[in-house]
Each structure stands twice: as structure tokens, then as C-alpha cells.
Amino acid sequence: MTTSPSSRTSARTPTPERRLPGGPVLQDSVTEAIATAFFEELASSGYARLSLEAVAKRAGAGKAAIYRRWSSKLEMTVALASAVAVDAAGEIDTGTLRGDVLAFLTDVAGALRHSLPSRIVPDLLAECARNPELAQALFTAVRDTRRANATRMLERAVERGELPPEVDRELALDLLAGPLYWRLAVIRTPTAPDYLDRLTDKLLAAFTA
Amino acid sequence: MTTSPSSRTSARTPTPERRLPGGPVLQDSVTEAIATAFFEELASSGYARLSLEAVAKRAGAGKAAIYRRWSSKLEMTVALASAVAVDAAGEIDTGTLRGDVLAFLTDVAGALRHSLPSRIVPDLLAECARNPELAQALFTAVRDTRRANATRMLERAVERGELPPEVDRELALDLLAGPLYWRLAVIRTPTAPDYLDRLTDKLLAAFTA
DNA sequence: ACGAGACGGAACGCTTGCGTCTCGACTAGG
DNA sequence: CCTAGTCGAGACGCAAGCGTTCCGTCTCGT
Structure with missing residues (x-):
């Protein structure tokens, strides 16, 4: 799948739509932890060196939790970066x-x-x-x-x-x-x-x- | 060795000091080919993704020819980038x-x-x-x-x-x-x-x- | 003619990250 | 209570690149 991220979790999420102060719309605590870890890793490693393994580890999540939401590093970056930039x-x-x-x-x-x-x-x-x-x-x-x-x-x-x-x-x-x-x-x-x-x-x- | 690049070849080089039009001082044709390939690879892959294997391949050189001149990607980048920037x-x-x-x-x-x-x-x-x-x-x-x-x-x-x-x-x-x-x-x-x-x-x- | 040394090229063992897949645990809806 | 779906964790095979080491060749200076 290459379209809307998090669509697989949105039906069953415990906190259907939580909004961080100043942050993008995040669907649940796992997505939120992954997004936070993603930006921290992006800052310290850069896009080219960014490892989804490191993102998962920092978020305290499994790699499957990432691949369940986004199909690739590129799609993940576009979705998350656009979200915060538009939001800001x-x-x-x-x-x-x-x-x-x-x-x-x-x-x-x-x-x-x-x-x-x-x-x-x-x-x-x-x-x-x-x-x-x-x-x-x-x-x-x-x-x-x-x-x-x-x-x-x-x-x-x-x-x-x-x-x-x-x-x-x-x-x-x-x-x-x-x-x-x-x-x-x-x-x-x-x-x-x-x-x-x-x-x-x-x-x-x-x-x- | 962590100092002057190409010092190992400079004693025995066929063209002791050749100057490209607008380019940095390059010691010989191999160093020149490596430097050209380095900047082309740097432009297309970026520093983080830059592979010295790809540089060697593009230059038509062996990896040893690179490691004989610079001890690491970082030192190579600093030396080559500083040379052209100062030159320009x-x-x-x-x-x-x-x-x-x-x-x-x-x-x-x-x-x-x-x-x-x-x-x-x-x-x-x-x-x-x-x-x-x-x-x-x-x-x-x-x-x-x-x-x-x-x-x-x-x-x-x-x-x-x-x-x-x-x-x-x-x-x-x-x-x-x-x-x-x-x-x-x-x-x-x-x-x-x-x-x-x-x-x-x-x-x-x-x-x- | 000879030896030294750089050359291109290839293989080495090793590490990292990929994307997939399988676990057992937990949780929610029916 | 049951079951479907997500959860963290991590093993899997695969690919790439690391830095090193060897090979056989070529070109020098002596």
C-alpha cells in the first residue's frame, strides 16, 4: 500500500485522534512514539543514513509496527515531514x-x-x-x-x-x-x-x- | 598517515604538478581521476551514502589507490573539498x-x-x-x-x-x-x-x- | 637488465540494514 | 469467553560497503 499512512490502525485505536501541542495529527501512542523517534534519528543520522531499525529500537517498537503504517522510508518521510511542516x-x-x-x-x-x-x-x-x-x-x-x-x-x-x-x-x-x-x-x-x-x-x- | 594527501606518490610521479583549469592542485592522473570521480559520486549520492568502492570503480582505479592517498572518507573529503573551495x-x-x-x-x-x-x-x-x-x-x-x-x-x-x-x-x-x-x-x-x-x-x- | 613500487582488479571476513516472517503476549469487540 | 488484530522482539536471507590482502602487470630510476 502506498496511500494514507496509519489507515490500518485507525479503526481500532484506543485514542482515536490525539493532537500533540504543535505537532502533527497522530493516531495513537505507538504512531506518536515512532514519529518522535523518526525525527530524532533523522536529526542525528540524516535521511541517507537513517535506519528504520534504529527508529524502531528508539521508539521501543518492532519493525513490523513501522511497515504496518508506511511502505518505505521515502513515504514515511514525506508523510511525517509534510505533516509537521504544514502544521507549523x-x-x-x-x-x-x-x-x-x-x-x-x-x-x-x-x-x-x-x-x-x-x-x-x-x-x-x-x-x-x-x-x-x-x-x-x-x-x-x-x-x-x-x-x-x-x-x-x-x-x-x-x-x-x-x-x-x-x-x-x-x-x-x-x-x-x-x-x-x-x-x-x-x-x-x-x-x-x-x-x-x-x-x-x-x-x-x-x-x- | 593523516597528513598531506598524495605524499607517497609525489616523489615518483610522472607529471609532478599538473593544474587543471579552475581545479585544485592534483599530483598525477590517477589522483586526478579519483578526485573527479569523488565529486561526481558525492553529487549523486551525498556524503553519507558515498561509497569509496563506487569512487574507485568510476575512476577506473582500485580501492587500494584511494587508501594509499587518504586514510578515510572524512579526510579525503576535507582535503579535496578544501582544495577546490580555497582554489575557487x-x-x-x-x-x-x-x-x-x-x-x-x-x-x-x-x-x-x-x-x-x-x-x-x-x-x-x-x-x-x-x-x-x-x-x-x-x-x-x-x-x-x-x-x-x-x-x-x-x-x-x-x-x-x-x-x-x-x-x-x-x-x-x-x-x-x-x-x-x-x-x-x-x-x-x-x-x-x-x-x-x-x-x-x-x-x-x-x-x- | 633489474628491483621497487604503484597500478587495476578481485576476493577476503565482517558489519549493517533491508523487508519479511514468526513467535507469544496483550487487548478489545462480539 | 473467544477470536481477530496489534503489540514488541528478533531471526531470516539478502545485498552493500567496509578496510585489507593478494595477484599479475606495468613503468619507473638506477
Whole structure:
């Protein structure tokens, strides 16, 4: 089977639909333990070296419990990663462009300062350069969703008159996400406490240039 | 042996020091073939999955030829990657800040538009998040060198009066590299022909904000 | 002409992970 | 109470890659 994960257990599960705070929808405690172990192993080993044996062992589960839910490492990764990424992408609307930009940067920084996402995200992105199936799934589920969200953020600023209608959306989106990702996930250098504030000022200047 | 690669062959090699156009210093044709195969395998498999058997096979060499030169995959990667990265990092000095910025962006774009570096660079960066030894070696050999180069570029602009002396160097460096890397290596979206020009304009505005 | 040493290639024993399969234990619905 | 289904655990055969060791060949410098 290559479709909906966990469909085999969903009929008979003791806690039919439990929701972790901030986490994806998980069907039961076994699925939850497997997902947690999966992300921990993914962070420490990377996708390429990820061993489902290690995931099972860390989750205190049997390998069969994994294969009962997902048919392969790829399908498992797409399902779990898309779930948390979509779940974590909340709409931002503070009423001002500066507020929106700062909130966006704060969100990103909050995620990338944690060791799990800061290891997992670059790893999956590198894997996407090599694995078209993973790339297609993650790009449509995560990248395109987030980019559409951020575009709406810019459109609202245009409507409010904070940005000229002819503002270069593409360039603005790259400016919005690039420097912070570069700082935290690429060169991995800590930031001063007012870094996001100063970055926000520069970005606003660049947008209207 | 954990030091200088190829030291065992350098005494007796038929072509004592041959230099590829744009490539690192390679001691002889076997080392050269191994290095080429190494980067091709690295691009298609990633560091974690890289198999020295596959490198040897692709190079038309025996595994012993590899182990005679480097003691491990890690040492081999550090040596070869540092060599090309340092080799490719040329000083930029066009005389104007705008010229320097555009030249820098053009360099980066030129590299990241090729399939080998655009797959290898994100992969090694992701691996650095997981492998302290690799991170230490690559960060000091590549990241710090390049960042120092770019800092000098900013200082020259300050001396020319193109930037105020109190310009935020750290932030400027992140703005310089982040958006383009994001665009080409993270979200992997093609750019319009005048993208670098427009990006340069925005960056100059942000620097002096 | 000779010996030293690197060469490509193949096999070695060993480890890891794959995906499947079989256990006995536990639990829930009928 | 019974039975169907999941549970953890782990053995299975298979494949790949590790690092090493040998082989016979080739090309040097002496």
C-alpha cells in the first residue's frame, strides 16, 4: 500500500485522534512514539543514513509496527515531514508590514535555533537535490504553501499602502528568508539579541528601494 | 598517515604538478581521476551514502589507490573539498561597491547554477551540522576565508566613502550571500536574467539603511 | 637488465540494514 | 469467553560497503 499512512490502525485505536501541542495529527501512542523517534534519528543520522531499525529500537517498537503504517522510508518521510511542516506554517497578520516581517523572522529563528529542525531541514533540502520524488512531495507541500503565505503578507502591505504596487515580490521573498536561513542554518553563527530587529529594518529598506 | 594527501606518490610521479583549469592542485592522473570521480559520486549520492568502492570503480582505479592517498572518507573529503573551495575563492576588487557586490553575486550564481556544486554544497553543509570534525575543517578552510574576503570588500567600500564607517558588517554579509543562496540552493527556483542586477540594487539600499 | 613500487582488479571476513516472517503476549469487540 | 488484530522482539536471507590482502602487470630510476 502506498496511500494514507496509519489507515490500518485507525479503526481500532484506543485514542482515536490525539493532537500533540504543535505537532502533527497522530493516531495513537505507538504512531506518536515512532514519529518522535523518526525525527530524532533523522536529526542525528540524516535521511541517507537513517535506519528504520534504529527508529524502531528508539521508539521501543518492532519493525513490523513501522511497515504496518508506511511502505518505505521515502513515504514515511514525506508523510511525517509534510505533516509537521504544514502544521507549523501559521498565517501571519499583525496589521503592519514591519510587524509581519518581524513575526515571520521570529518564527523562522525560533525553529532554526532548535537542534532538531536545524539539522533536519538542511538535510532534507540537500536530499531533495538528489531525490526527485522527495523533492516533488516536499516542495509542493511545504515550499509552495509557505511561499504563498508570504506572498499574501506582501499583498496585504500593498493594500495598506506600505509597499508600492509594483514591488518585486520574488525578490522580496528571497530577501525575507535568505539572510536569516543563511545565518542560522548555513554558516551556523549565533546572532545578537537585536539581530532580527536590525535585519527587519534593512529588509524594509530593501523592499521599497 | 593523516597528513598531506598524495605524499607517497609525489616523489615518483610522472607529471609532478599538473593544474587543471579552475581545479585544485592534483599530483598525477590517477589522483586526478579519483578526485573527479569523488565529486561526481558525492553529487549523486551525498556524503553519507558515498561509497569509496563506487569512487574507485568510476575512476577506473582500485580501492587500494584511494587508501594509499587518504586514510578515510572524512579526510579525503576535507582535503579535496578544501582544495577546490580555497582554489575557487578569488579576491574581488572592481573599484566600486556595486561592482564588487555584482561580481560576488555573479561568482556565487555561476557556481550554484552547475549541478555538481549545487548538490555538493548543501549536502556538505547538512553533514557539517552532524559531523563536528568535518564542520571544523570546512568552516575554518572555507567559511572563514570567504567571510574574511567579503569583509575586506566592505572595508574598502568604507574607505572609499561608499559606506558609512558604522555599517553593520555582520548583517551586510548575511544579506550579501543569503538571498541568492536561498534562491538557487534552497528553493531551487530559476532566476530572471536581470535578477542579480535587481538584487544588487536592493542590497545596496539595505547596507546604507 | 633489474628491483621497487604503484597500478587495476578481485576476493577476503565482517558489519549493517533491508523487508519479511514468526513467535507469544496483550487487548478489545462480539 | 473467544477470536481477530496489534503489540514488541528478533531471526531470516539478502545485498552493500567496509578496510585489507593478494595477484599479475606495468613503468619507473638506477
